[in-house]
Amino acid sequence: MSVVDFHIHMAYYHSYTPGFVEFLMRQRGETPEEMVAKYGTPEKLLAFLDGSGVDFAVLLAEMSPITTGVIDSDYVAAFCRGSRRLIPFASVNPRTAPDPVKELRRAVTVLGCRGLKLYPTYQMFYPNDPMVYPLYAACRELGIPVMLHTGSSVFPGSRLKYGDPLFLDDVAVDFPDLPIVVAHCGRPFWYDHAFALARLHPNVYLDVAGLPPQKLPIYFPEFERLAEKWIFGSDWPGVPDIRKNIETIRGLPWSEATKQKLLYENAARLLRLT
Numbered sequence: 001m002s003v004v005d006f007h008i009h010m011a012y013y014h015s016y017t018p019g020f021v022e023f024l025m026r027q028r029g030e031t032p033e034e035m036v037a038k039y040g041t042p043e044k045l046l047a048f049l050d051g052s053g054v055d056f057a058v059l060l061a062e063m064s065p066i067t068t069g070v071i072d073s074d075y076v077a078a079f080c081r082g083s084r085r086l087i088p089f090a091s092v093n094p095r096t097a098p099d100p101v102k103e104l105r106r107a108v109t110v111l112g113c114r115g116l117k118l119y120p121t122y123q124m125f126y127p128n129d130p131m132v133y134p135l136y137a138a139c140r141e142l143g144i145p146v147m148l149h150t151g152s153s154v155f156p157g158s159r160l161k162y163g164d165p166l167f168l169d170d171v172a173v174d175f176p177d178l179p180i181v182v183a184h185c186g187r188p189f190w191y192d193h194a195f196a197l198a199r200l201h202p203n204v205y206l207d208v209a210g211l212p213p214q215k216l217p218i219y220f221p222e223f224e225r226l227a228e229k230w231i232f233g234s235d236w237p238g239v240p241d242i243r244k245n246i247e248t249i250r251g252l253p254w255s256e257a258t259k260q261k262l263l264y265e266n267a268a269r270l271l272r273l274t
Helices: 018-028 032-039 040-053 071-078 100-109 130-143 164-175 193-199 214-219 223-229 242-250 255-270
Strands: 002-008 057-060 062-065 069-071 086-091 116-118 146-149 180-183 205-206
Touching: 002 032, 002 242, 002 255, 018 032, 032 086, 040 242, 057 071, 057 116, 057 180, 057 255, 071 086, 086 100, 086 223, 100 130, 130 164, 146 214, 164 180, 164 193, 193 205, 205 223, 214 242, 223 255, 242 255
Parallel strands: 002 057, 057 086, 086 116, 116 146, 146 180, 180 205
Antiparallel strands: 062 069
16 A cells, blocks of 8 residues: 655754754754754655655645744755655745745746645734735646645744634635645644535545544544545654554554545545556
């Protein structure tokens, strides 16, 4: 069974906040420099993914200088270039970028990015703010999905009020042809909101990154009812053991068809891997 990890952060960032460095040390016992030494080249990361049982990985740019740090779309795209297994997603900060749409268009048409990741709780905006709508329109025009961080965060400076998935209801209605990936399913406050959105809107998908896989049947008792909507993500390096998460999912009391959709098929469809 093939696996797509739809949610991997880079080992290297141009800049890190103190809170992010502290998180790495607490979660992994590693400094950023140690992380880069172990995973900071495509070859090293691919070797790690091989050992983790991951066939394809979405690597995320991030423009969140207040809460976590900065790693731009140029770096992520260059890192992925040359390997069809590594899939770059751009990031644009709609509050600070001089021309967010121009930046996104360049990331996709010049750099080769295949999706957009936005971080409302880190970049301080509501997902249904009209300020962001030109970015959604550009994603639709470019034919790429948009992923948004939802729910809580451990990083100092984050604003949880921006993390309720319910704000994406407007976006799903106004852009019905735009694939929207709800990262983290609104953890831990708004699982019901995320599930309801995916049930209501054909274009809304749920990314389980950062959620303990053994608890998914508890968080979502009707998980299999939305088998076509789930996407596996690890949230590495915050979640260090990708293989353990995959093995746990394979042991859950769901049909093999549901597990295959979660681990590969739904993401492959969005990313046009097949």
